[in-house]
Every structure is written in structure tokens, then in C-alpha cells.
Amino acid sequence: MPRAQTSHPLDPLSAAEISVAVATVRAAGKTPEVRDSMRFIEVALVEPEKHVVALADAYFFPPFQPSLLPRTKGGPVIPSKLPPRQARLVVYNKRSNETSIWIVELSEVHAATRGGHHRGKVISSKVVPDVQPPMDAMEYAECEAVVKDFPPFREAMKKRGIEDMDLVMVDPWCVGYHSDADAPTRRLAKPLIFCRTESDCPIENGYARPVEGIHVLVDMQNMVVIEFEDRKLVPLPPADPLRNYTAGETRGGVDRSDVKPLQIIQPEGPSFRVSGNFVEWQKWNFRIGFTPREGLVIYSVAYVDGSRGRRPIAHRLSFVEMVVPYGDPNEPHYRKNAFDAGEDGLGKNAHSLKKGCDCLGYIKYFDAHFTNFTGGVETIENCVCLHEEDHGILWKHQDWRTGLAEVRRSRRLTVSFICTVANYEYGFFWHFYQDGKIEAEVKLTGILSLGALQPGETRKYGTTIAPGLYAPVHQHFFVARMDMAVDCKPGEAFNQVVEVNLKVEEPGKNNVHNNAFYAEEELLKSELQAMRDCDPLSARHWIVRNTRNVNRTGQLTGFKLVPGSNCLPLAGSEAKFLRRATFLKHNSLGHTIFT
Known part of the structure; x- marks a missing residue:
């Protein structure tokens, strides 16, 4: 037994x-x-x-x-x-x-x-050999202290009217790989500098006052400043009354106090069942996992389909990387090309939702455990949130002859976590619907990474958002990896990827009214062939299809992958960050989809 x-x-x-x-x-x-x-x-x-x-x-x-x-x-x-x-x-x-x-x-x-x-x-x-692992929060704190204690840096800040180092924020950024000098044989960081005001605000937004013109290079292995240059004196942006994220009335605005309470209650409890990390809900079942790099991982996704029983859909779903390239060619912004999963870790930067719940209704939480830099174990309590949401109308029809109407409300199950990487917050959500749909969603919030302007200056490569302050243009690429297993038992390899494009029928005897169009399929036989891009003009999508199972109409079963809003890198083909991010050159690579 x-x-x-x-x-x-x-x-x-x-x-x-x-x-x-x-x-x-x-x-x-x-x-x-x-x-x-x-x-x-x-x-x-x-x-x-x-x-x-x-x-x-x-x-x-x-x-x-x-x-x-x-x-x-x-x-x-x-x-x-x-x-x-x-x-x-x-x-x-x-x-x-x-x-x-x-x-x-x-x-x-x-x-x-x-x-x-x-x-x-x-x-x-x-x-x-010749690699550097992700940087750690302990290293970040030590780097900030080293830079703030460096005499030439203190002198440079004094020129800008800042002598209180407690107001200074030093955000270490991975140096990237722009030249051989940045090669990962050394553990290097090029920090960005910001400065709070002398206000007594408990949540002062220091990112609203970037310090520009100071070049710092830190050897993170030995924790010493190895390069320093005060290249250009750019005045600090003035303290704007709207810079902080406190209640509106404290910034001269008005809170939305006229919004009445909205109660989300489930008097009979939730519709989901949880045993350990195994979740069952509305014919769906899956397992919840978590890694320091990716954060939330969904395993063994399946759907219970009546007499056909448990039908596998995916072995593993997760976001494996996030790349944020900036489009301003000026210092220091051209070097801002963050790989937030690989350089920092999405999971290690996750929130404990005990500090402020981002979900409503009946909630099941999951903790996450990590090692810290010195090998101790740390726990993020209430790290992953599982809850149900009302999602409007799922289906409705009214018969105009009888006046009878039928409506079905949509309920969805949401699994999520939120992380902070420096100035930005990212919410990652996997939604499971009653109609058999799975949706991946990323919500971007937090604070912009900003730049300072000279008096009267504007920047072509950004948007002025306050006096002396602008937001450089940039992109966020979220890389989702989907190990699909549609109607496949473990060990079976009966899936194929098919691309579908809508085609307009050529005028002729098959299209005498010039109104005909149809769906054309192409089998993608290799990963090289599967390097594909989105095309909204042809409603392009992909189907992961089982080659042996058929539905009740005799067609092969499959799961359709529908891309959302999308864009390729808005950078030249020789852009330095693309040496580490060649995967961004196409929206789809085999079974990996970028959103």
C-alpha cells in the first residue's frame, strides 16, 4: 500500500x-x-x-x-x-x-x-562561469549606505542643497550589459538617486525628485564605489504639492467621500474547496505553487467534463520574466533596462496581504517561504490570494415573440499576488471562468521612474508631468510560459500548435458578392517556425490542439490562445538590451506567449 x-x-x-x-x-x-x-x-x-x-x-x-x-x-x-x-x-x-x-x-x-x-x-x-545571480535586498541596503557615505557623493549632493543624507534614496540598478566593461564577470550596479523633501509626510514620494548628473558605479561584491563623476548640475525638481500619495484633501484636493459602501459577502461561504495547495471550483481543479523568481505558478490545470471526466489543459502556467526597456537616449535613462524577474525576483518581492488586502469577499490565503541572503528562512504571510468575483453577464437572451428572457451571471475564480520592484507595483492575476476560459492579467501600478528637467526644458522622449519633472517613455513586456497538455495524460505528446488567420476570399465564382471570408489554418511544425507575431488585421490566434481526441462534432479538441493588446520592442534592432532579450523580437515562441 x-x-x-x-x-x-x-x-x-x-x-x-x-x-x-x-x-x-x-x-x-x-x-x-x-x-x-x-x-x-x-x-x-x-x-x-x-x-x-x-x-x-x-x-x-x-x-x-x-x-x-x-x-x-x-x-x-x-x-x-x-x-x-x-x-x-x-x-x-x-x-x-x-x-x-x-x-x-x-x-x-x-x-x-x-x-x-x-x-x-x-x-x-x-x-x-561568467554570470551573476539576482541581487538581494540586503545588498541593496548595503549599497545605499556605501554610496551615501562616499565623500565625493556627499559633496555633490551639497552642491544641490542637500546635506541631510537621511533624505537621499539610492536605488541600485543592475548595470545591464551595454559593453564589455559591464560583463557579468563582475557584480556591478549603477544606482539611480532620488531625494525626499524635509516634510513630515510618513509616505513621502522621493521618486518625484530625481537627482541627475551624478554617475556612480558600485562593485557589489566588495561593496565599494569604483567610479564616480559629477557630470552635470541639474536642479532638483521643486516640491510639488501633488507629489505624495496621501489622501486627496491633504494635497489640496477632495477625497471621493460621496462613494457609498459596497459590501461583498458570501453568507454560505465560498464555492471553492481547498486541500493543501489543491483547488477545486466549478469543474476546474489545479495546484498552486510559488517560486522566488516567478512568484505564482499554476500546476496541473484540468476541467471535469461530465462523462468525459477530468480533462487536462496545462501542466504549468506562470510569468517567467518581465523586461522594462526605456526609450530615452539621455543619461541615465538609456541604461534603464530592467529584467525584474531575473535581476530581482518577482516572488521574493511579493507583498504580504496582511498589510492591506487587495481582494474582497471570502478569501483563502497561501503563505510563501524564501531564503534570505545569509541563508535564513523568511515567510511572506498571506502572499497569494484566492477568491471569487462576480463578473457581470455570462449569457443572456430575450425571445422577442414571447418576451421571455434568460440570463446567467458570470462568476470567476481569481488567483493573484502583488509585488513591488523599486518604484513599480505589479499585480499578477489568473482568472478561471465558468465557460472554460482562462485569462492572464497583469495590473501595473505604483510610481513612475522619473527624470529631472532644466528650467524651460522639454524632452522629446517623455512627458512633462510637473514643473522640472518628466516621465521617460518605456515599455513593459510580460513573458508568460505555458506548458500546455490539452487532453494529454502525463507522458503523452499528442499536442500540436496551429496558427489561425482570417482570409478574405478572392473575387470570383466563390465570392460573387465580395463578402466572403474564412479561417485558414497553418500547422507550426517547429519552434523556429513558431516564432510568430500578433496580427490584429487577420484576427490571428493560435490553437493548441490534441491530435487524437475529438468533440461531439468530430473535430479535434483544442484550447485557443488569444493575444491581448500587444506591441514589439520600439527600439532599433541593434539596441543593447536586445542582446539579453532576443526573445522579445516575436510575440510567440513555440508554447510561450508574450503579453
């Missing part, structure tokens, strides 16, 4: 498992110096092979679905337990400037280890 398992193979690592993984790697350090120099960038689950997930869902975890496994002669061979879980660690050695990747096998971990003993086993480790 299968043994009871405490963690599903796709569950995020627990705090105890992270502690074991860190202790195992640290103990494997050859010398005390090596162990003391280890900085733990990321500890995440090694996702198992799909057949292991199927085995777990079939026999080890409710709702127990043996149909997920292929039929075999003599019946299935059921092991007594699942393979041990594994952790993948990205470790930075501060002394040697080396980045290494470790795989650690974890035994059953029920609580934090005691007495200094660890229960993990190193499976592999390798040094990855």
Missing part, C-alpha cells in the same frame, strides 16, 4: 525543507572561509518528472485519480512511496565572485532540524 505523504511533489518547499537544503549545502563547503562566503540567492523546488506527478495524483493524494496513468497489462505497479523531493539552490560566493547551482535531495522533513544536524544529500553542484 502507498505510504501517506506529507508534501505533494509540486508543493512549494516548506520553511523546514529550505532550512535543510541550506544547511546541507553549507556543510558541504570545503573550508570555513567558503562556508562563511556563501550567500543564498534562491532555494526552489526541483519540479519532478510528469509521471511522478501523475503517480502522486493517482494513488497518494486526494481526490485519487488512477485514470491519469496509462493502462498496462496486469494493472499498474504502485510503489510504496514517491521519490524524495529535491531543492535547487543558487549560491553566490562573495569571496570568489562565483555562482554555483546545487541540487539537494530532501528526506521527509516535518520540522526544522535540531542540534545542527541536517537531513539532506547533495546530488550535484557546479560553478556557472
Whole structure:
């Protein structure tokens, strides 16, 4: 008989498992110096092979679905337990400037280890040359302190009328890769500088006063300023009364006090059911995961379709990267090309919704666990929000002969998290609808990254938003990775990608009225062929189609991928940031869609 398992193979690592993984790697350090120099960038689950997930869902975890496994002669061979879980660690050695990747096998971990003993086993480790892992909040704080304590910097700020360093904000930005001088053989940052006013506002918006003309380059490994130049004296923008994000009346405006309360209540509780990280709602079921880099991950998405039972749709859904290139060629903005997932981590910058709930109604929260820079475990409580929303009309019809009308309201299930990366906030939402639709949505909020203007100056590459202040033009690219499995059991490869374009029929005997159009399909046979762009003029979309299953009309089943508003990079083909972001040159790459 299968043994009871405490963690599903796709569950995020627990705090105890992270502690074991860190202790195992640290103990494997050859010398005390090596162990003391280890900085733990990321500890995440090694996702198992799909057949292991199927085995777990079939026999080890409710709702127990043996149909997920292929039929075999003599019946299935059921092991007594699942393979041990594994952790993948990205470790930075501060002394040697080396980045290494470790795989650690974890035994059953029920609580934090005691007495200094660890229960993990190193499976592999390798040094990855000439790369830099994401920067950490601890490094950011240390970098800010180093810059503010640098005498030439203090002198430059004094020229601008600022002597109180407590007002100064130093935002370290990854140096990017504009030339060989920026090569990732060194851990470098080029900070952006801002300055608050001497107000007593508890949430002063320092981003409204950018400090321009100061060039700083910081060696983040040794935490020293290695380049400094006060290139141009640009006056600080004046303190605008609208700069802060306090209540409107405190800024000379009026609050919307005439809005009456709107109550969202569910007196009988929610319609969803949650067991651990497994969610069931309105025929949908899936698992919730979370990683330091991506944040929210949705696993094993399926739809229960009457007599056809559980129909798989996707093995894994997530946003894997976010690229923000700026379009102003002036200093320092041309270097602002953020890779917010790879350079910072969307998950590690997630909010605890205990500090301000962004959802309404009956809410189920999920916590997230991470390692900090020194290997300690930190928990973001109430990190992921699960709730239902009323979404207007799903379907309606009124018969004009009888006057009878029927209407169905739309309910959707939303899974979300929100993160802050420097000045911006990003809300990531996955919506599941009653009509079988899945929608990915990103909400952008927070504060703009701004630039200062000389008196009377305007900028072609931005919008003036206040005296002496402008917002440089820029783009946000959100990269979604979808590992689809439409009507496929684990191990099956019966999916293909088809592109659909609407075509206008040529005038002739088949189109004598010149009104005919039709949908034309093209099978995309390789990833190279699948490097495609959106085309609203032909209503272009893609279908991930199963090659064996048919619906009741005899057509092959599939899931349609419909792009939203979209745009390719508004930069020249030789733009420096595209060396790291060649994937942005097309909207679709195989099963990856960019929105």
C-alpha cells in the first residue's frame, strides 16, 4: 500500500525543507572561509518528472485519480512511496565572485532540524562561469549606505542643497550589459538617486525628485564605489504639492467621500474547496505553487467534463520574466533596462496581504517561504490570494415573440499576488471562468521612474508631468510560459500548435458578392517556425490542439490562445538590451506567449 505523504511533489518547499537544503549545502563547503562566503540567492523546488506527478495524483493524494496513468497489462505497479523531493539552490560566493547551482535531495522533513544536524544529500553542484545571480535586498541596503557615505557623493549632493543624507534614496540598478566593461564577470550596479523633501509626510514620494548628473558605479561584491563623476548640475525638481500619495484633501484636493459602501459577502461561504495547495471550483481543479523568481505558478490545470471526466489543459502556467526597456537616449535613462524577474525576483518581492488586502469577499490565503541572503528562512504571510468575483453577464437572451428572457451571471475564480520592484507595483492575476476560459492579467501600478528637467526644458522622449519633472517613455513586456497538455495524460505528446488567420476570399465564382471570408489554418511544425507575431488585421490566434481526441462534432479538441493588446520592442534592432532579450523580437515562441 502507498505510504501517506506529507508534501505533494509540486508543493512549494516548506520553511523546514529550505532550512535543510541550506544547511546541507553549507556543510558541504570545503573550508570555513567558503562556508562563511556563501550567500543564498534562491532555494526552489526541483519540479519532478510528469509521471511522478501523475503517480502522486493517482494513488497518494486526494481526490485519487488512477485514470491519469496509462493502462498496462496486469494493472499498474504502485510503489510504496514517491521519490524524495529535491531543492535547487543558487549560491553566490562573495569571496570568489562565483555562482554555483546545487541540487539537494530532501528526506521527509516535518520540522526544522535540531542540534545542527541536517537531513539532506547533495546530488550535484557546479560553478556557472561568467554570470551573476539576482541581487538581494540586503545588498541593496548595503549599497545605499556605501554610496551615501562616499565623500565625493556627499559633496555633490551639497552642491544641490542637500546635506541631510537621511533624505537621499539610492536605488541600485543592475548595470545591464551595454559593453564589455559591464560583463557579468563582475557584480556591478549603477544606482539611480532620488531625494525626499524635509516634510513630515510618513509616505513621502522621493521618486518625484530625481537627482541627475551624478554617475556612480558600485562593485557589489566588495561593496565599494569604483567610479564616480559629477557630470552635470541639474536642479532638483521643486516640491510639488501633488507629489505624495496621501489622501486627496491633504494635497489640496477632495477625497471621493460621496462613494457609498459596497459590501461583498458570501453568507454560505465560498464555492471553492481547498486541500493543501489543491483547488477545486466549478469543474476546474489545479495546484498552486510559488517560486522566488516567478512568484505564482499554476500546476496541473484540468476541467471535469461530465462523462468525459477530468480533462487536462496545462501542466504549468506562470510569468517567467518581465523586461522594462526605456526609450530615452539621455543619461541615465538609456541604461534603464530592467529584467525584474531575473535581476530581482518577482516572488521574493511579493507583498504580504496582511498589510492591506487587495481582494474582497471570502478569501483563502497561501503563505510563501524564501531564503534570505545569509541563508535564513523568511515567510511572506498571506502572499497569494484566492477568491471569487462576480463578473457581470455570462449569457443572456430575450425571445422577442414571447418576451421571455434568460440570463446567467458570470462568476470567476481569481488567483493573484502583488509585488513591488523599486518604484513599480505589479499585480499578477489568473482568472478561471465558468465557460472554460482562462485569462492572464497583469495590473501595473505604483510610481513612475522619473527624470529631472532644466528650467524651460522639454524632452522629446517623455512627458512633462510637473514643473522640472518628466516621465521617460518605456515599455513593459510580460513573458508568460505555458506548458500546455490539452487532453494529454502525463507522458503523452499528442499536442500540436496551429496558427489561425482570417482570409478574405478572392473575387470570383466563390465570392460573387465580395463578402466572403474564412479561417485558414497553418500547422507550426517547429519552434523556429513558431516564432510568430500578433496580427490584429487577420484576427490571428493560435490553437493548441490534441491530435487524437475529438468533440461531439468530430473535430479535434483544442484550447485557443488569444493575444491581448500587444506591441514589439520600439527600439532599433541593434539596441543593447536586445542582446539579453532576443526573445522579445516575436510575440510567440513555440508554447510561450508574450503579453
